[in-house]
Amino acid sequence: xxxxxxxxxxxxxxxxxxxxxxxxxxxxxxxxxxxxxxxxxxxxxxxxxxxxxxxxxxxxxxxxxxxxxxxxxxxxxxxxxxxxxxxxxxxxxxxxxxxxxxxxxxxxxxxxxxxxxxxxxxxxxxxxxxxxxxxxxxxxxxxxxxxxxxxxxxxxxxxxxxxxxxxxxxxxxxxxxxxxxxxxxxxxxxxxxxxxxxxxxxxxxxxxxxxxxxxxxxxxxxxxxxxxxxxxxxxxxxxxxxxxxxxxxxxxxxxxxxxxxxxxxxxxxxxxxxxxxxxxxxxxxxxxxxxxxxxxxxxxxxxxxxxxxxxxxxxxxxxxxxxxxxxxxxxxxxxxxxxxxxxxxxxxxxxxxxxxxxxxxxxxxxxxxxxxxxxxxxxxxxxxxxxxxxxxxxxxxxxxxxxxxxxxxxxxxxxxxxxxxxxxxxxxxxxxxxxxxxx
Amino acid sequence: xxxxxxxxxxxxxxxxxxxxxxxxxxxxxxxxxxxxxxxxxxxxxxxxxxxxxxxxxxxxxxxxxxxxxxxxxxxxxxxxxxxxxxxxxxxxxxxxxxxxxxxxxxxxxxxxxxxxxxxxxxxxxxxxxxxxxxxxxxxxxxxxxxxxxxxxxxxxxxxxxxxxxxxxxxxxxxxxxxxxx
Numbered sequence: 001x002x003x004x005x006x007x008x009x010x011x012x013x014x015x016x017x018x019x020x021x022x023x024x025x026x027x028x029x030x031x032x033x034x035x036x037x038x039x040x041x042x043x044x045x046x047x048x049x050x051x052x053x054x055x056x057x058x059x060x061x062x063x064x065x066x067x068x069x070x071x072x073x074x075x076x077x078x079x080x081x082x083x084x085x086x087x088x089x090x091x092x093x094x095x096x097x098x099x100x101x102x103x104x105x106x107x108x109x110x111x112x113x114x115x116x117x118x119x120x121x122x123x124x125x126x127x128x129x130x131x132x133x134x135x136x137x138x139x140x141x142x143x144x145x146x147x148x149x150x151x152x153x154x155x156x157x158x159x160x161x162x163x164x165x166x167x168x169x170x171x172x173x174x175x176x177x178x179x180x181x182x183x184x185x186x187x188x189x190x191x192x193x194x195x196x197x198x199x200x201x202x203x204x205x206x207x208x209x210x211x212x213x214x215x216x217x218x219x220x221x222x223x224x225x226x227x228x229x230x231x232x233x234x235x236x237x238x239x240x241x242x243x244x245x246x247x248x249x250x251x252x253x254x255x256x257x258x259x260x261x262x263x264x265x266x267x268x269x270x271x272x273x274x275x276x277x278x279x280x281x282x283x284x285x286x287x288x289x290x291x292x293x294x295x296x297x298x299x300x301x302x303x304x305x306x307x308x309x310x311x312x313x314x315x316x317x318x319x320x321x322x323x324x325x326x327x328x329x330x331x332x333x334x335x336x337x338x339x340x341x342x343x344x345x346x347x348x349x350x351x352x353x354x355x356x357x358x359x360x361x362x363x364x365x366x367x368x369x370x371x372x373x374x375x376x377x378x379x380x381x382x383x384x385x386x387x388x389x390x391x392x393x394x395x396x397x398x399x400x401x402x403x404x405x406x407x408x409x410x411x412x413x414x415x416x417x418x419x420x421x422x423x424x425x426x427x428x429x430x431x432x433x434x435x436x437x438x439x
Numbered sequence: 440x441x442x443x444x445x446x447x448x449x450x451x452x453x454x455x456x457x458x459x460x461x462x463x464x465x466x467x468x469x470x471x472x473x474x475x476x477x478x479x480x481x482x483x484x485x486x487x488x489x490x491x492x493x494x495x496x497x498x499x500x501x502x503x504x505x506x507x508x509x510x511x512x513x514x515x516x517x518x519x520x521x522x523x524x525x526x527x528x529x530x531x532x533x534x535x536x537x538x539x540x541x542x543x544x545x546x547x548x549x550x551x552x553x554x555x556x557x558x559x560x561x562x563x564x565x566x567x568x569x570x571x572x573x574x575x576x577x578x579x580x581x582x583x584x585x586x587x588x589x590x591x592x593x594x595x596x597x598x599x600x601x602x603x604x605x606x607x608x609x610x611x612x613x614x615x616x617x618x619x620x
Contacts, residue, residue, distance in 0.1 A: 089515065089524070089564045117564070131472070132480050139472030140479075149469050168538065200468050208620035211486050218561040219568070221486060225620045270483055279489050279550045281557040285542055288611055294534035296547070298611040301618055403538040416539035419614075 013370065017351040019344035019378045021326075022370040024354035080110055081178055083413045091116045093413065094247065095182025098310045098329065104155070104356065104364040106185035108240050113247035114160055114183065117217045120267055124243075124251040127215065129197075129235065133272035136202025143251050146237060149192040154234070155363035156257040157331045158248075158264055159184035159303040161287045164420040167395070168402070169409030172425075172436045177313040179412035180424065180436065184303075186331070186364035187248075189255050191236035194229050198271065207273035211280075212254045214267040222263045223277035224256065228301075232257050232362075235268060258333030258362035259301050260419075262287050289418040292403035297419075305332035305392050306421040307340055307367065307384035318432030321375035326353075327368045332386035336360065339385040340367040346379035346425065346439035347394075353382070361387075373428070379439045380426045395438055398422035485568075487556040491601030494555065497572035498596035501589075504581025507574045511563050520585055525564070529585045534610065545586040549611050551603035555579045555595075576600075 014023040071078065078101070080094035094113040096106055106112075113119075124143045132138035160183035166173045167180065198210070203226070210229050214220045224233070234255040236244060244250045249266030256264050262282055277283065277299070288298040307330035312318055326344075330337045336359050341350040353367035367382065384392045398420060405416045425439040477484070487493040508520065517523035531543030540546070544554060559575045561567050570578070580595040589595070589603060613619050 117561075130475065130480055130483060132475070132477060132484070138475050138477060138480065140475045141472050145471040145473075148471055196468060197472070200470055200472060213483075213486065217564075217567045219485065221556075221560070225618065227618075227620065270480075272484070272486060274486075274488060274492075276488055276490065276492075278486050278556070279553050280486075281553055281561070284549055284553050284611070285547060288542075288547075290534050290538045290540060290542070291612075292538065294610070296534070296611050297614040299619060300614040302615065405539050406537050409539075 013372070015372070017343065017345070017349040019376070020372040020374055021342060021344050021349075021351035022372060024352060024369060026370040027354045027368060078110070080112070081182065087118055089117075092118065093183065095178045096185045097178045098181060098308075099177045099313045099316055101310075102327070102366070104186055104329070104366050105240065106187060106364075108187070108242065108245050108248075111185040111187060111239070111245060111248055112158075112160065112183045113245075114261070115216075115247060116220060119246040119250075120216045121246075122215060122251060122267060127251050127267075127269065129252065129269055129271070131197060131201045131271045131273075133211075133274055134204035134207035135198070135273055136204070139197075139201045141197070143237070146192055146235065146252070149196065151190050151192060151237075152234065153188055153190040153238075154232075154257065155186060155188050155360045156255060157184055157186040157303070157362065157364055158255075158261050159331075159333075160261040161289075161300060161303075161418040162415040163261075164306070164308075164424075165415045165417060166409055166412050167420045167422065167424065168399075168404050168416040170404045170406065171408040172438050173409050173412055174314070174436055175412035176315050177308065177310060177424075181308050183261070184329075184331070186329075187239045188241070189234060189236040190238035190241075191234045191252070191255065194233035194235055194254070194271075195231075197235065198229060198273070201273075203273060206275055209274050209277050211270075211272040211274055211278050212263070212265040212268060213270040213272070214249075214265050215269040216267050220262075220265060220282065221278060221280040222265055222283055223274075223280065224254070224263060225301075226273070228256055228259065258303060258335075260287060260303060263301070287418060289402070291401075300419050301333075303331075303333040304419070304421045305334060305337075305384050305386045305390045306330070307337075307382040307392060308424040309342070309380050309382050309426060312380070312428065312434050313426055314434045314436060316434060318373060318428060318434075320432065321373050324371045324373055325368055326371045326380060327366060328382050330355075330365045330367055330382070330384040331363065332384070332388075332390065333362060334386045334388045334390050335362065336387040337365040337367075337384055338387045338389075340365075341383050342367070342369045343381045343383075344371065344378045347381055347423075350383070375430060377430060378428050379437060380428065381423050381439060383423055393422050395422040395425075485556070485560050487552045487559075489550045489552050489601065491552065491597055494552070494597035494600060495572040496597065497576050498594050499573055499575070499577025499580050500594045501577075501581045501584035501591050503573075504577035504579070504584075507570075507577050508581055511570070511574075512578065515564065520582060528582050534607070544582060545588065545606060547607050547610070549605055549608050551579070551583060551588070551595075551600055551605055554582060555600060
């Protein structure tokens with residue numbers, strides 16, 4: 001007997017939370033119910049109603065294939081936003097356009113970049129990695145020798161400690177998700193486990209930290225506990241299958257899955273085992289957020305569990321009432337994402353989101369919830385849990401511990417503090433416009 | 440086969456097994472790194488630790504530092520380090536003014552060794568690692584003196600610098616103490 005498509009009358013989608021959030025079963029049951037939802041609730045004004053004709057582009061031979069492909073010219077708006085495009089002598093930021101991407105992997109050209117003194121132009125044949133200090137025998141590696149080592153590949157997000165910083169503003173700043181959350185990206189990284197290399201050098205039992213240093217003009221340095229180095233740290237050579245992008249550390253970077261982006265030292269050229277942290281500029285000053293009362297956190301290490309909704313988000317106007325997919329990204333420096341809940345009524349009622357498999361440790365997990373928007377004002381919010389039982393705190397909980405600014409933040413590219421992992425709330429008005437609010 | 444011969448053979452086999460295991464253990468790691476000496480790495484080994492480890496020979500006074508600063512730093516950091524296109528290196532509001540208080544050497548940096556280390560490795564912006572160790576000591580002394588953290592004639596060197604107590608020395612708290620080595 002042929003399988004028939006259930007009508008929406010036979011299998012109505014179950015509303016599970018306020019303002020039209022539907023059961024994630026719509027995705028889990030293989031799409032039939034999902035199709036019914038779309039059929040039932042999208043506008044009837046479709047292209048099909050107008051009759052289809054061959055487009056001119058389909059009636060001639062196409063353009064030549066490129067040696068290195070670039071996206072369609074129709075995707076020109078899908079780019080990073082640059083904080084310092086003329087490369088004045090200060091830090092440059094390139095932010096990932098999460099609202100224009102989907103899935104869990106960031107294309108290499110769109111991976112966020114923070115370059116404190118520009119991307120160095122490194123000849124890979126001349127690059128060296130030295131391991132020394134409290135080791136039995138100091139060693140130097142070339143890229144060619146490292147390429148002969150057993151390699152591993154893993155997905156891992158990298159997030160700047162300052163990502164999401166505008167949410168420390170005492171009043172919500174109106175900016176795109178790219179400005180607010182654009183300093184996190186996720187790639188598949190391939191390289192040599194750091195433990196292999198430092199064990200070959202022979203670790204002095206008195207060594208407690210490793211100073212990692214880059215070959216950039218600032219010789220950027222961070223201190224990393226040996227325990228992390230021996231756990232899952234990698235000397236990464238490849239990013240999404242190709243050599244690491246210049247902005248992300250070509251020809252090699254330290255990858256510390258789940259840990260503060262700046263510690264994942266790019267252009268890695270030196271690892272020195274020592275018995276105390278170096279208190280480098282970036283760990284004793286820059287990435288040490290001030291607390292209410294005047295003390296400051298240091299050695300934050302972890303990028304804690306976080307999630308945000310990418311679709312919809314500011315700039316993605318809803319075209320009218322009907323069916324939409326709410327989707328976003330969740331991740332935790334502590335491991336796998338266990339659960340994401342989504343609210344459309346500012347946190348009063350919640351629907352559990354479907355998690356896109358595979359759910360990987362310390363990597364982006366895409367979550368999705370089917371939604372039937374009735375055209376009224378709503379406030380969308382997501383909240384994530386990780387496998388260690390850590391839950392994304394509410395904004396009130398973050399602010400109680402970490403404070404907020406006394407005056408509204410006006411520059412979306414500034415960093416009033418760091419390590420915000422509370423929720424993001426998007427208000428959708430009757431016109432379908434999306435704004436950043438606190439709820 | 441005599442008993443003695445069997446024992447000898449077994450002993451030989453044991454030796455052989457040990458040899459094989461030994462080389463297998465080595466073979467598990469490729470060992471392709473080139474051994475070097477610390478002397479070979481001296482030009483790269485510029486990190487200075489809070490206890491003074493890594494500080495080079497040399498010395499400098501605030502007065503000497505003022506001259507170096509005017510010649511090599513004031514272009515960006517302004518006359519007397521009061522700020523220009525790059526940050527002011529003098530003064531700073533109390534950290535109790537808010538979580539977004541600008542961090543300065545005087546109000547935030549917990550260790551004076553960081554000032555020497557960062558100046559030596561990263562400054563001047565357009566020509567990093569061109570200052571002599573004497574110049575870096577002198578600049579460090581000048582900046583610390585401008586902030587009244589040391590006296591106007593205090594020389595900074597490998598002995599004195601680690602002993603400088605910065606105003607915010609006890610102001611930083613590890614976020615996850617259990618993860619600290």
